[in-house]
Every structure is written in C-alpha cells, then in structure tokens.
Amino acid sequence: MNWDDDSSPVEERIVGAAAEGDDQAVEAALRPKDLGEFIGQEKVRQQLDLVLKAARQRGATADHVLLSGAPGLGKTTLSMIIAAEMNAPIRITSGPAIQHAGDLAAILSSLQEGEILFLDEIHRMSRPAEEMLYMAMEDFRVDVIVGKGPGATAIPLDLPPFTLVGATTRAGLLPPPLRDRFGFTAHMEFYEPHELERVVRRSAGLLDVEIDTDGAAEIAGRSRGTPRIANRLLRRVRDYAQVEADGVITREVAAAALGVYEVDSRGLDRLDRAVLEALLKLFGGGPVGLSTLAVAVGEERETVEEVAEPFLVREGLLARTPRGRVATPAAWAHLGLVPPQAAGPGAAGGGGAARGGSGQGGLFGM
Numbered sequence: 086m087n088w089d090d091d092s093s094p095v096e097e098r099i100v101g102a103a104a105e106g107d108d109q110a111v112e113a114a115l116r117p118k119d120l121g122e123f124i125g126q127e128k129v130r131q132q133l134d135l136v137l138k139a140a141r142q143r144g145a146t147a148d149h150v151l152l153s154g155a156p157g158l159g160k161t162t163l164s165m166i167i168a169a170e171m172n173a174p175i176r177i178t179s180g181p182a183i184q185h186a187g188d189l190a191a192i193l194s195s196l197q198e199g200e201i202l203f204l205d206e207i208h209r210m211s212r213p214a215e216e217m218l219y220m221a222m223e224d225f226r227v228d229v230i231v232g233k234g235p236g237a238t239a240i241p242l243d244l245p246p247f248t249l250v251g252a253t254t255r256a257g258l259l260p261p262p263l264r265d266r267f268g269f270t271a272h273m274e275f276y277e278p279h280e281l282e283r284v285v286r287r288s289a290g291l292l293d294v295e296i297d298t299d300g301a302a303e304i305a306g307r308s309r310g311t312p313r314i315a316n317r318l319l320r321r322v323r324d325y326a327q328v329e330a331d332g333v334i335t336r337e338v339a340a341a342a343l344g345v346y347e348v349d350s351r352g353l354d355r356l357d358r359a360v361l362e363a364l365l366k367l368f369g370g371g372p373v374g375l376s377t378l379a380v381a382v383g384e385e386r387e388t389v390e391e392v393a394e395p396f397l398v399r400e401g402l403l404a405r406t407p408r409g410r411v412a413t414p415a416a417w418a419h420l421g422l423v424p425p426q427a428a429g430p431g432a433a434g435g436g437g438a439a440r441g442g443s444g445q446g447g448l449f450g451m
C-alpha cells in the first residue's frame with residue numbers, strides 16, 4: 086500500500102499524522118469492520134449508509150465515492166467498510182502506482198462485476214490515466230490504444246459495473262471533471278475529543294489494555310483530532326503503563342507517559358512548542374517573518390511552515406498575517422506566559438501594541 090510520502094520533511098514524529106514505523110501492521114488490527122463500528126463522522130456515516138443501503142436494495146453497484154480529508158482520519162478504513170457493507174471484493178491501488186494509462190486499463194479490465202476499486206492518493210495519478218478514468222467511471226468503458234503513431238487504433242473495451250472509491254488528502258488538487266464524476270463525496274473532519282476517547286477505549290479493548298475514562302480522555306486530548314495519532318499514543322502509553330506502573334492506564338499514567346515523549350496537554354510536540362516559545366519569548370508574540378522565526382528555532386523555513394504551523398493555526402495558537410506570524414492570546418495562556426501589553430501600561434505606545442516588548446524586531450525586520 087502506498088502512504089502519503091509527500092508530506093514529511095522532518096524525521097518521524099509521534100504526533101505526525103502520516104502512517105509510519107509499526108503503524109501499518111497495528112492499524113490493520115484496529116480498523117473498524119463496518120459502519121456501526123466506525124466512530125464519529127456522523128454526517129458522512131449517515132449519508133454513506135443511505136447510499137449503500139439504496140444500492141443494495143436495488144441490487145445495483147454503488148455510486149462512485151470520493152473520500153477527502155487529512156491523513157489518519159479514516160479514508161482507507163472507510164473504503165474497506167464500503168466493500169464489507171456491499172459484500173464485494175476490493176482492489177487496492179494508488180495514484181502514484183498508476184503512471185501509464187495502460188496500468189489502469191489492466192486493472193479496470195480485470196475487475197469483477199460489483200468490485201470496489203480503491204484508488205488512494207487519487208490526486209497523484211498521471212494525466213493520461215486520469216482521462217481514461219473519466220470514461221471508465223461514466224460509461225464503464227475504456228479505449229485501449231494498440232500500436233503507435235499513425236497506425237495506432239483505439240479498441241473499445243466494455244467494463245463490468247464497479248464502484249470507484251477515491252481517497253485524497255488534497256481534494257482541491259482534483260480536476261473538476263474528475264470530481265464531478267463521483268456520485269457521492271464525503272469530506273472527513275477532524276474528530277472531537279469525546280469521539281477520540283471512544284476510539285482510544287475501543288482500541289484499548291482490542292489490544293487488551295486496561296484503561297479508565299480519564300486515561301482515555303487524556304490520550305484523546307493530545308491526539309490532534311486524529312484517530313491514527315490516538316492509536317499511536319495509546320501504544321506508547323501502554324508501554325509506559327506496563328514498565329513504570331501496574332499496567333492500568335489512568336490520567337496520571339497517560340500524562341506521565343506522554344510527558345516522556347514530549348507531547349503536551351494539547352498535543353503539541355517539541356517542535357511546535359519551540360516555534361511558539363520563540364514567537365513569544367524572542368519576538369514578543371510577533372508579528373515576525375517566517376524566515377526569522379525559522380532561524381530562531383534552528384529549523385528550515387519549510388519545516389516550520391509545513392510541519393509545525395498548520396496545527397498551531399488550527400488550534401488557534403498562531404495566526405499567519407500579511408505582516409508576519411502572530412501569537413494569539415491562547416498561545417500566551419498555553420505556555421503560561423503574560424503578553425507584554427498586559428505587563429504594564431507603558432507597553433502599548435504608538436498603536437502597534439502587539440510589538441510590545443520585542444527589542445529584536447528592528448534588527449531582524451520581516
């Protein structure tokens with residue numbers, strides 16, 4: 086299987102959302118097997134349930150489904166659930182694996198009637214393959230080109246009806262004609278803490294680990310809205326509970342274990358905190374330019390921008406403004422620091438109050 090490999094400019098992170106290390110083997114065991122077991126994503130579940138039930142009642146193949154959402158939210162899991170619910174076999178491939186239209190033709194022509202074709206990272210398919218897919222999705226037909234140059238001929242080939250399940254972390258990159266050919270599009274959102282708590286408890290049950298409600302809540306709160314991260318943190322906490330405690334995961338055990346891995350109470354790791362700390366302590370909360378911030382943290386610009394910032398922005402801890410990066414009041418609160426404006430009345434002179442206590446601003450510029 087092909088996992089997102091275009092999104093990890095830094096070393097493995099325990100709070101990284103992409104699958105890595107021993108994730109794949111464990112994930113197979115932890116995947117919910119049907120819609121009833123799938124936690125959260127209420128709307129998506131309800132809608133998908135209708136789509137699949139209706140198709141089953143008609144004895145027809147389900148419409149093509151597009152699953153979009155950030156890594157680790159359950160797209161692969163849902164594709165397998167779709168196959169299970171339709172009682173159909175599933176064929177798994179991915180955009181990067183299909184470089185030539187011929188690769189796709191070979192797969193399509195060998196599908197059985199009703200089979201689910203799971204196309205992961207569909208936004209990374211080559212253009213010729215994409216164009217072949219349009220016709221296959223719409224008319225269940227492909228033109229196989231035989232020969233080269235002026236003598237080449239297109240031989241039309243009928244396909245059995247099948248259901249394409251496409252998955253993408255970047256729905257915006259899909260060409261509209263492709264997007265339009267999906268009968269149903271499900272956008273997966275980040276999970277609420279109470280949903281992740283259920284994910285953690287369910288996984289703990291499957292891994293045969295004892296955990297109490299508070300312990301599950303503690304792990305859920307540090308999991309960045311992502312089941313894959315929740316499951317990974319659970320495994321690390323399990324190790325700690327076994328070695329350092331009596332095997333039972335309580336809030337204290339979970340907090341201590343994740344402290345060892347430098348995952349804080351909101352799920353920030355060392356890098357996230359370094360960025361935030363530099364922004365607050367060295368630049369008075371900003372605004373400060375990305376390059377300057379990156380130098381202060383000792384990381385590449387891209388690392389700060391692509392690895393640390395998205396989550397900090399999503400958490401409402403950092404804002405990207407035209408004048409530079411700015412910390413929010415929540416950032417000060419989270420690090421237990423006091424913003425310079427609040428420190429004394431003299432700090433807010435002239436209008437640019439946010440600049441406050443930073444003496445370095447003039448030296449570094451934007």
Ligand SMILES: Nc1ncnc2c1ncn2[C@@H]1O[C@H](COP(=O)(O)OP(=O)(O)OP(=O)(O)O)[C@@H](O)[C@H]1O
Nearest residue numbers: 112115116123124156157158159160161162312313
């Ligand atoms: N709704 C859910 N309920 C329970 N477990 C879930 C849920 N969604 C995902 N998981 C778990 O999270 C892990 C990651 O899910 P999955 O592999 O489906 O993510 P993905 O969206 O395909 O990620 P990627 O974009 O990296 O391919 C799996 O082990 C699965 O068990």
Ligand SMILES: [Mg+2]
Nearest residue numbers: 160161162205
């Ligand atoms: Mg996947």
